[in-house]
Amino acid sequence: MSSDTVAIKIDNVSKKFTLQYHRTLKQVAVAAAKGHKVRDTFLALDDVSFEVKQGEAIGLMGLNGSGKSTLLKLVQGVMRPDSGTVRTRGRIAGLIATGAGFHPQLSGRENIYLNAAVFGMSEAETRRKLDSIIDFADIGKHIDSEVGHYSSGMGARLGFAIAIHVDSDIFLADEVLAVGDKPFRQKCMAKIDEIRTSGRTLFYVSHSAASVARMCDRVIVLENGRMGFDGEPEAGIKYLHYDDGDDDPGNDESAMGADI
Amino acid sequence: MTPDYASLPLVDPAGESGLVAVARKRYLLRLLVGRELNARYSGSFLGLLWSYFNPLTQLFIYWFVMGKVMGLGHRTEHFAIHVFVGLIGVHFFNETFNASTRSIVRNKAFVKKMALPLEMFPVSSVVVSLFNSAPAVLILSVVCLFAGWTPDWVGMASFLLAVAIMITVATGFGLIFSVANVLFRDIGQLVGILTNFVRFSVPMMYPFSKIAENFPNHIDTYLANPLANVILLMQRAFWVGTTSDPETVLHEDFPHHLMEHGLIALATGLVILVIGQVVFSQLVNKVPERV
Numbered sequence: 001m002s003s004d005t006v007a008i009k010i011d012n013v014s015k016k017f018t019l020q021y022h023r024t025l026k027q028v029a030v031a032a033a034k035g036h037k038v039r040d041t042f043l044a045l046d047d048v049s050f051e052v053k054q055g056e057a058i059g060l061m062g063l064n065g066s067g068k069s070t071l072l073k074l075v076q077g078v079m080r081p082d083s084g085t086v087r088t089r090g091r092i093a094g095l096i097a098t099g100a101g102f103h104p105q106l107s108g109r110e111n112i113y114l115n116a117a118v119f120g121m122s123e124a125e126t127r128r129k130l131d132s133i134i135d136f137a138d139i140g141k142h143i144d145s146e147v148g149h150y151s152s153g154m155g156a157r158l159g160f161a162i163a164i165h166v167d168s169d170i171f172l173a174d175e176v177l178a179v180g181d182k183p184f185r186q187k188c189m190a191k192i193d194e195i196r197t198s199g200r201t202l203f204y205v206s207h208s209a210a211s212v213a214r215m216c217d218r219v220i221v222l223e224n225g226r227m228g229f230d231g232e233p234e235a236g237i238k239y240l241h242y243d244d245g246d247d248d249p250g251n252d253e254s255a256m257g258a259d260i
Numbered sequence: 261m262t263p264d265y266a267s268l269p270l271v272d273p274a275g276e277s278g279l280v281a282v283a284r285k286r287y288l289l290r291l292l293v294g295r296e297l298n299a300r301y302s303g304s305f306l307g308l309l310w311s312y313f314n315p316l317t318q319l320f321i322y323w324f325v326m327g328k329v330m331g332l333g334h335r336t337e338h339f340a341i342h343v344f345v346g347l348i349g350v351h352f353f354n355e356t357f358n359a360s361t362r363s364i365v366r367n368k369a370f371v372k373k374m375a376l377p378l379e380m381f382p383v384s385s386v387v388v389s390l391f392n393s394a395p396a397v398l399i400l401s402v403v404c405l406f407a408g409w410t411p412d413w414v415g416m417a418s419f420l421l422a423v424a425i426m427i428t429v430a431t432g433f434g435l436i437f438s439v440a441n442v443l444f445r446d447i448g449q450l451v452g453i454l455t456n457f458v459r460f461s462v463p464m465m466y467p468f469s470k471i472a473e474n475f476p477n478h479i480d481t482y483l484a485n486p487l488a489n490v491i492l493l494m495q496r497a498f499w500v501g502t503t504s505d506p507e508t509v510l511h512e513d514f515p516h517h518l519m520e521h522g523l524i525a526l527a528t529g530l531v532i533l534v535i536g537q538v539v540f541s542q543l544v545n546k547v548p549e550r551v
Contacts, residue, residue: 005266017549018546018549018550054265075273077375078274078374079274079548079549080274086272086274087271087272087273088270088271090268092273092375101370101374102369103367103369104369106295106299114288114292115374117285117288117291118288118370118374118376122287123287169265
């Protein structure tokens, strides 16, 4: 389904985080006097480069702390790299962690407008799709109560419902699918399949070997912020040793994807 | 899926930033401002009426305590109006300064997960404060009309100039302090202290003539503060018209070349705004990971 058009281009991207061990003046002074480190940095991403073609379904895998979320945030544009460049083509939508930036004091309905606006939807477009979004989220009368009172599942449902209604060219997905109940997850998987077959680019972060094998046609494995593997899903899963045993591909639960 | 996908350019997903980007995303700004305004009075029975009670009671307190109890009203005509004019300006600035400083930290959930120009948050604080100040200006106008004020063109121009200075200064400081507050949480405390000075650095509790009288050599220093100019211009717009002898008042309680000073203050405000934008752009990359 992929074409020759580049959808995402990552060139020598590095991202460094600063760890601050001590926050107050007193703590810093004590640590300095004892000769302890006051701060430290670590490279969340270290010189990562790759290209994604339009229509490809990429599975991004790796152990906890390997830089998957950071990379996703760079592609979404929430963060900027310290060095290197990230370039994307077209509109991006998707969810990074559950509840995608909701305002707790606003109702679900108001949050739809706000969230959609951040994704670049106009007022008219949002109004046109409002019913469909509320339908998909299927959280009943809670749509008019404060998002702060939502359960994590309800927040994820609403967030996902908004994200899939954006006419995006690149779709990012991560742990969202792990939070919803089974019928909702099935609905999401059907929707993601639809996105995949419509020629949109999919960027999927997951620990579930089964769901990656089912959905993606290419796997990238990150190891301590570096590219460890880039290629066929099956080989990638083998590379990560996620293929031995306890992750049963026939099991519907694991096929839905776990959180990152 | 966008038709004609291949013809779209490859762009930075973080998108454009800066005040220009905020101006381009007015719809999003409107939603953020609306959110703040709704949240403020939501759940309260009297709702928006509260925004009128607050300035009205303040006006009464200043009129009674400072005018009647302390007897400051004898030398300055319509002293309560003089104080109220200053109070509106000072209150606007302090509210904006406090709110914009905390704006990014308060919107953590958003900043960490959504890609939008972060200037959006301090700017929306400024716009919210403008809306919140409107009732007080309305009350002031009514009170002044009762006190014999007739609006004049120079006064209106002074008021608009004052608003323009205020917006540039408040936005500039808002940009610097909002991003600084993410990196050093102590900034929030510092802002609280700074705002204490604002009230006394402008001709509100005292007329400008007191400065001219006691510090004749430091008038230029006093007028270097853009906020002092803002309040003077607002006094010119409202208070002067309520006095019995505006000519004398203009001569005694205002600096010469008021408008020229105002324009210089506007230039100062623009410089602060540019500095604010530069500082913001320098530090903003660290915000999503530190907030």
